[in-house]
Amino acid sequence: MDLQETEAAYYQYVKKIMDFNETIALAEWDMRTGAPKKGISQRSEVVGTLADEVFSRSTSAEMKAYLDVLADPSIQNQLSAVTRRMVEKSKKTYDQNIKIPQEESKAFTILQSEAQSVWEDAKKADDFSLLEPYLEKMVALKRKFINYWGVTTHRYNALLDLYEPGVTTETIDRIFSQLRAGIVPLVQAVKDSSNQPEKDFLTTPFPKEQLQKFCLYLLREIGYDFDAGRLDQTEHPFETTLNPGDVRVTTNYLENDFISTVLGTIHEGGHALYEQHISRDLVGTPLCEGTSMGIHESQSLFFENFIGRSKAFWQHHYSDLNKYAENAFRGQTVDDFYRAINASHPSLIRIFADELTYPLHIMVRYDIEKALFDGDLAVHDLPAVWNEKMREYLGIVPPTDREGVLQDIHWPSGDFGYFPSYALGYVYAAQFRHKMLSDLPNFNDLIANGEIVQITEWLSKNIHQFGSLKKPLEILRDATGEEPNPNYLIQYMKEKYGEIYRLK
Amino acid sequence: MDLQETEAAYYQYVKKIMDFNETIALAEWDMRTGAPKKGISQRSEVVGTLADEVFSRSTSAEMKAYLDVLADPSIQNQLSAVTRRMVEKSKKTYDQNIKIPQEESKAFTILQSEAQSVWEDAKKADDFSLLEPYLEKMVALKRKFINYWGVTTHRYNALLDLYEPGVTTETIDRIFSQLRAGIVPLVQAVKDSSNQPEKDFLTTPFPKEQLQKFCLYLLREIGYDFDAGRLDQTEHPFETTLNPGDVRVTTNYLENDFISTVLGTIHEGGHALYEQHISRDLVGTPLCEGTSMGIHESQSLFFENFIGRSKAFWQHHYSDLNKYAENAFRGQTVDDFYRAINASHPSLIRIFADELTYPLHIMVRYDIEKALFDGDLAVHDLPAVWNEKMREYLGIVPPTDREGVLQDIHWPSGDFGYFPSYALGYVYAAQFRHKMLSDLPNFNDLIANGEIVQITEWLSKNIHQFGSLKKPLEILRDATGEEPNPNYLIQYMKEKYGEIYRLK
Structure with a gap:
């Protein structure tokens, strides 16, 4: 095959993977919008079959053969911008998956599903210790995966890159410290304002x-x-x-x-x-x-x-x-x-937080994730650190873990590194x-x-x-x-909340 | 692999095919119940990808290897009834598909989709000649397929077997002639009755x-x-x-x-x-x-x-x-x-026909299909034969082909041999x-x-x-x-319509 033929075959190959992804999205939409409950367990198996198919095609010998040709640096100038970027993305997926031993990847998938179910119980029982062993195993495995990927320092960057390619802790540290400096005094001023909006209606x-x-x-x-x-x-x-x-x-x-x-x-x-x-x-x-x-x-x-x-x-x-x-x-x-x-006021639950205080909830989680992967924070200490950070950023402490460290599904789902994207979204x-x-x-x-x-x-x-x-x-x-540049967000917040709360 | 392992692997292999079939069914349900129209063309490609997957897995070397072991007559007594029947069904699909050259199978699929679209135009224009060349090609290809399957006489049986395994023209001839003898005079008596129900309300x-x-x-x-x-x-x-x-x-x-x-x-x-x-x-x-x-x-x-x-x-x-x-x-x-x-009376359109006259509509189609595949009826003569059969069975003649030979989608869809199932369903x-x-x-x-x-x-x-x-x-x-045994249907019709129309 000459280059053009390889490119065409690669496009065709990738199109099929995308078609499988479309069916997964449809099956999941259907399960969430009205699929009858007695069909759900078989439907979940269908989704598993399709996901296996996507995985095996994304990491197949055929994919490798395409990437060997198309990701070769010496021929990049012969490819269109679209192809170059496609190949870059395919190669990233390939590398990320191929480097992890299959049994460990499977173990993580099983852990994810177990931990999500245990998380629901732990939340109900307000008992972090139920979830702790699962999170410990997940963090340990994630650390191993990061090693397989070849990252030895700034491990957390490897996780950030999964959700926000190209963004590092260096960038986020800069952004979040500016944001914090801008928002925390504003939150305080809003709290102290004598012009609180009426919102009962x-x-x-x-x-x-x-x-x-x-x-x-x-x-x-x-x-x-x-x-x-x-x-x-x-x-x-x-x-x-x-x-x-x-x-x-x-x-x-x-x-x-x-x-x-x-x-x-x-x-x-x-x-x-x-x-x-x-x-x-x-x-x-x-x-x-x-x-x-x-x-x-x-x-x-x-x-x-x-x-x-x-x-x-x-x-x-x-x-x-x-x-x-x-x-x-x-x-x-x-x-x-x-x-x-x-109306704005510090609150415990992220998903119900208002526009102004929301980024602070994210900072709590960011600090913790960074310490879990690049520092020496132990999973066991999460509840205590959570409460401490909440006091530090929002000035309130959750009376229960249910309203604290147990509130989000992201960690039981294995989605470490995801949270910062929410605050970056505000800044962008x-x-x-x-x-x-x-x-x-x-x-x-x-x-x-x-x-x-x-x-x-x-x-x-x-x-x-x-x-x-x-x-x-x-x-x-x-x-x-x-x-x-977080200044635009800070500026916006200052103007808006300054007016609403009639701050000086 | 010993027999048990082969059986287990075969079950797993077949399960995946069924999972793909489930996604096809879901995608089609979705397209018909409310998928937004701008997504339909890409969705059709998704269905095509999945159908290809089902086809290639059903006719793969791996499937052949399972069937070579599991369809071997000498080991049937070592298999459960379920496995035996599964293997029989898998083998039937395998044989049916593998014997047809891929390019001819593809040609037929393309014809099906073209013919369905031409059929809509032909119906609108009330012009059978538009559809005729497509039907001719489809019938010719179907005849070839039947030859590939190794059938040389009673070709139509091979088509019946696709929809009603084990049922032959011999059986249907017997059933339909009894049915006709029972129903036609009843239809006449109903028509002549002076006790017609009022149904305007x-x-x-x-x-x-x-x-x-x-x-x-x-x-x-x-x-x-x-x-x-x-x-x-x-x-x-x-x-x-x-x-x-x-x-x-x-x-x-x-x-x-x-x-x-x-x-x-x-x-x-x-x-x-x-x-x-x-x-x-x-x-x-x-x-x-x-x-x-x-x-x-x-x-x-x-x-x-x-x-x-x-x-x-x-x-x-x-x-x-x-x-x-x-x-x-x-x-x-x-x-x-x-x-x-x-209320019952002879009418032109099958899907609006009443319970009593419905089987006669099927007989019209059955006679024609049989003559197309086992006789010497030419596609060109379909409209004339249709009208003649309508007069013979129902005593009425469609004034237009739109209300006659062009009314059903089955032939443009390539579904020859399907119609008799409707009448068999009544009898069963x-x-x-x-x-x-x-x-x-x-x-x-x-x-x-x-x-x-x-x-x-x-x-x-x-x-x-x-x-x-x-x-x-x-x-x-x-x-x-x-x-x-069609007598139970005839008996039921006689009692029911005899009472409704107060026949003697």
């Missing part, structure tokens, strides 16, 4: 059917294409991509907490817009997905916070809200509403917004006039269309001309 | 939401398990099995033709009950599906006709119908209703009912008292649980002690 019941219609309306308003997606109901909202023409979102209709539903829907909508706008040229390649967890989160947070929690947005949509809610909020002004949905989002304010000086007017689609187009042009063709920091640099 | 609007609730209620009444299934809406109702714990049905809510919705739902429910009751021991084997199209149809028709169109059923459910329909039918008695939903169903009347002498009371579940249990015990472990005629013999 947010529990006013919002009939499910009306709430559903309002969510459908809002998704259309931000540019979500229902010919390339659908909205279903699940307990935990999520977005999943089958292909760029089929990007689905879910939400949960909470009649007594409608604002969580509304903002959760917009959040998932933000993820979905990213995936719906990926260039169709990338379909069938591993580049046809968001480039990192952090960039993905930047899109969902952009829409949730900079759109969904903005005053301009509700200036336009508050009357619609009242229409759908059958005038339930006619007693509150749009300003009352805006302040209520942005604010940096995009800053650039956008100069490209679209009428940014707030667009939102206030219901012309969000122009904002979506900016994101599509500068971020979405590239899928994984560009790496996260490359996207950021090309779109904003800068490395990650 | 069946177009009374039935609000969609209420109709949906009524369908959910009826499915529960016949024993459909919603923990192992779900009901969705599609233009054409269907049943699809992902696994026995996940058997889905769909229906279409026709506000101005609610009885079609109701009976269509019960029909699909009958298919679903079959699949929901297959023994869980057969999951992961090729035996975990209905044993033939005919036996499958016997279950759907049993419920549609012997339950859903019975007087006993409506004696129990007519007041419920009126409740759901907000008293729309309080002007009609249950007897009016029963007669209306059983009546034969099961006859046996049931002696096993459950209170058959009609059970229906009239809303205790259908006892009837469902009889079917489950005698038919459903076996999946494909028994062949169709074996199921029939074991359950009824007889070969296919």
